[in-house]
Amino acid sequence: MQNQYTVEDLLHLMAQLRNPDGGCPWDLKQTYATIVPSTIEEAYEVAEAIEIEDYEHLHEELGDLLFQVIFYSQLGREQGHFDFSRIVDTLVRKLVRRHPHVFPSGDLYGENDTAAVDEAQVKRNWEAIKAEERSKKGEVGILAGVTAGLPGLTRAAKLQKRASQVGFDWPDIHGVLDKIEEEVAELREAIEAGDREHAGEELGDLLFSCVNAARHLKIDPETALRQCNRKFVRRFGAVETALRADGRVPADASLEELDGLWERAKASEKPRSGNE
Incomplete structure (x- = not known):
């Protein structure tokens, strides 16, 4: 039986793929920039496997990310x-x-007389x-270092978290909900005024x-x-399935019928907890 491969084997494999003499033509063409999209995709596939609790394939997705x-x-x-x-050295x-x-001496393997601390202090x-x-x-300012390459929602959350650390934040969720209602009203005004550029700005604020x-x-x-995307795919799939049973596709149905099938799909779902 083949012994399990190690990280050293993986490094050797990668070197062979990039070997100009007999390596893989595709791998030899790649640069830092060209594999960034794959890196992002693999990270999201790991997240997807965790969110749907697909632990049988999680190790494979983690391997792709590695x-x-x-x-x-x-x-x-x-x-x-x-x-x-x-x-590895820089990370450790x-x-x-x-x-x-955990390591008060600053040494991974040194003698450490650790003192108890709570999560907040950590x-x-x-x-x-x-x-x-x-x-x-040389990154100066509270918001420094929050990379612009993050997905928009994630970056917004990180920027807000940083600002909150110096007290720039709503005291509770109620103030945030009031702000959401305010932004919805401003978006309506921009739409009614026919100002598309302003509407885009207000949508961003919302x-x-x-x-x-x-x-x-x-x-x-x-x-x-x-999670919402998965729910939409699941329910719209149920709509398509219902129409296919009659030999039709969504384009053959009226909006009212589509809405009715959507509500039927929604009602047929059991209450979900946890991931959805």
């Missing part, structure tokens, strides 16, 4: 920037530094250490406020929207 890191490390080694061992050092309550320490790291990088509501409820907005 391969992205291996790919970047191979590119870095070829260009003399870094290699996989440096990635950072995690040791950010967990002084979070405060974590944020303080990250702020110090950003300062050393989405930003909805993210604020999610944050106050301790709900990840991206996760909430993905």
